[in-house]
Amino acid sequence: MSRRENSLCRLSHLGRTRRTIEPERTIEPERTVEPERTIEPQVIINYQQSAEYFESIYVKNTSGRRILSFKSLIDGISDISSHCSSCSVAKISLDLERRKGLSTECVFKCACGWVAVICSDSDCNTLSINDSFTWGCECSPVGFSAGTSLLTTMDLPCPDYRTFKKAEVNCKALKEDAFAQEMKENLARERELAIEANSFVIVEGVRYAAITVCVDGGWSKRSYGHSYTANCGIGVIIGMQTKKIIFADTRCSTCIVCDKGNIENQDHDCPKNWSGPATAMESHILKSGFAQSRLHGLVYRKFIGDGDSSVHANIEDVYPGIKAKKN
Ligand SMILES: [Zn+2]
Ligand SMILES: [Zn+2]
Incomplete structure (x- = not known):
């Protein structure tokens, strides 16, 4: 890297730091009045139109630990990073956290109105985290008390008893269906082998x-x-x-x-x-x-x-x- 490029890098870094420390100086009045213009529509659709958005209980307590989807974390960091490089304000902070049992949705908001969400469940997961917890308890096998004791000791949030029981009933039905399907396939294979053996x-x-x-x-x-x-x-x-x-x-x-x-x-x-x-x-x-x-x-x-x-x-x-x- 040439000396000129080096100094340009430092300049851009300093410029971004200054904007973070003194955002008031760089906020354009027009954007403050009409922040909607700068919000990316795709992010808003994912976040604000989710089914339980309006019924959520928000928390802004950053103590303890959370389990987040690795894909969601990487995508979120990437989105925030690319937004910072293009936004003139570039001041991002945790706006709120929406929790339901082990499931967490952290909403990061820029001073310009742009939002990014990092959550526990993303498309790559086959089961939601609350369902996964119940399945894990079934397989271990431990009940609600032992499962939540483990989570509490690890300083992780716990699902409530009703959510756990609902997932347990669902888990039982899915297991029975899968077992019945497997037995059906085994019967068909036995029949095939018997026919082959005449x-x-x-x-x-x-x-x-x-x-x-x-x-x-x-x-x-x-x-x-x-x-x-x-x-x-x-x-x-x-x-x-x-x-x-x-x-x-x-x-x-x-x-x-x-x-x-x-x-x-x-x-x-x-x-x-x-x-x-x-x-x-x-x-x-x-x-x-x-x-x-x-x-x-x-x-x-x-x-x-x-x-x-x-x-x-x-x-x-x-x-x-x-x-x-x-x-
Ligand atoms: Zn911004
Ligand atoms: Zn009975």
Whole structure:
């Protein structure tokens, strides 16, 4: 860089610093009266027309920490930098912060009226930060109290209980849908492999692809030192070719809302679907799994399982005319 360029750089730097320290001298009266002329329309559309803009509670407390989208931060710095190089005022400060749980929107405003927003959620994120927090708690697994204790200790803002619960219900529904979709794909793959291997069986005059499955279930009998029978049981069927789950279900004999007899909550998402003994849960789940197989064009011709004879006796006669064989 030549000496002349160097001195020009210093001059431009000094000029910008002076404008920041003494903005009053450089503000043009016309711009102060009509700041709308200098606002870039695109930024205004993103910021002021957002759905919750008018209902927001603004804070201007800069203490603590925030989680911001890295893309939003880089874009924001770049926008502010390029605005400073073209604006005659170039005096930018944090105008306000809009917070909703972990989600933060920092609005930076120039004295000329131009605004830039740096936020927690940008297009590159698949889930909003409040939803991500709930999913993280589900996977950890910890509840609302443990999750918010962690955030508070780290000096981060927390979502409120209602927002968390709403995201939790949504998370549960999405997980169930994804699991059902995955099982459907696994069933289709098992059928493809059985057809490739020319493995078929005729049931009630219809030809089905015949496969071998692995079955198991579980329900806890007792905790240490107590006599205890579980309220919930699980059963799983795994395709032997893909080694993936093709059926899974649960049985639950209790519900905290129903057990309290609260008639105001009759439309709740009730988990209670079992009134028999806990010992019969596993065989009931596996039997319904076998019974549904023909809907997917499959017959579970052979099965591998542990030594529970009552379960095997229950599922071997599911298909009319043939017996499912234990391998
Ligand atoms: Zn400006
Ligand atoms: Zn219930």
